[in-house]
Amino acid sequence: MSQIYAAIVKKIKKKSCLLAVLIDPEKFNEQVVTEASFIADMFFVGGSTLKKGEINHAVKQIKKITSLPVVIFPGDSHQIDGNADAILFLSLISGRNPDYLIGKQVESAHIIKQKKLEAIPTGYILVEGERKSTTEKVSKTKPIAAKEIDMVVKTAIAGEMLGKKLIYLEAGSGAKSTIPKNMIKKVKRNISIPLIVGGGIDSKEKAKKVKEAGADIIVIGNALEKNIHLLQELKDLFT
DSSP: HHHHHHHHHHHHHHOOEEEEEEEOOOGGHHHHHHTTEEEEEEEOOOOOOTTHHHHHHHHHHHHHHOOSSSOOOOOSSOOOTTTEEEEEEETTTTOOOHIIHHHHHHHHHHHHTTTTOOOEEEEEEEOOOOOOHHHHHHHOOBBBBBOOHHHHHHHHHHHTTTOOOEEEEEEEOOSSOOOOOOOOOHHHHHHHSOOEESSOOOSSSHHHHHHTTTOOOEOOOOOHHHTTHHHHHHEEEEE
């Protein structure tokens, strides 16, 4: 088992639910990173519309501030930095665009290997929200409707059977609503690998509901750009 992934699994067993703070390099905020380093368990870094080089700068800056793991959450195949600790090797399994199921992975695999960056195979499932997400636009795929819980569960099971080490349920950056609680519960009951949940978590109440539903890792990003005080509100949930 790879080093960062093994550490994540070990920490989940000890702590039950981890906090990952997502940093968009285009909106890098040193204060967010500094304050999050006292509460978060790891940083995710990435974005759907980044230019080449932006992710490298963000990883470098985060590494100067904290010793927490920095994991790339790539929006495209060029978002790779060997200074990061790991990369989520994503397959958009909710969609049917071959570029995001295998094409982008083929483009980036040899670079990831050359840089000796730990790749964590991740089944990425986009769930429909109130607005069209950037991921939907960029990948030219359709999310699974929020009412189609059985399809989401089947997709998560298939992801695990395909060898994914993480399942990531995503409501979309800046979503108004989180992944439905009953969807999280059903997915969690049907897989044996860690479950990540992100999108629309902009309050302590929403984070608590997602945690109680069974998420192993909660991702918060966009909300902190608008309200940095949310970190302190979340403190007792994650420390």
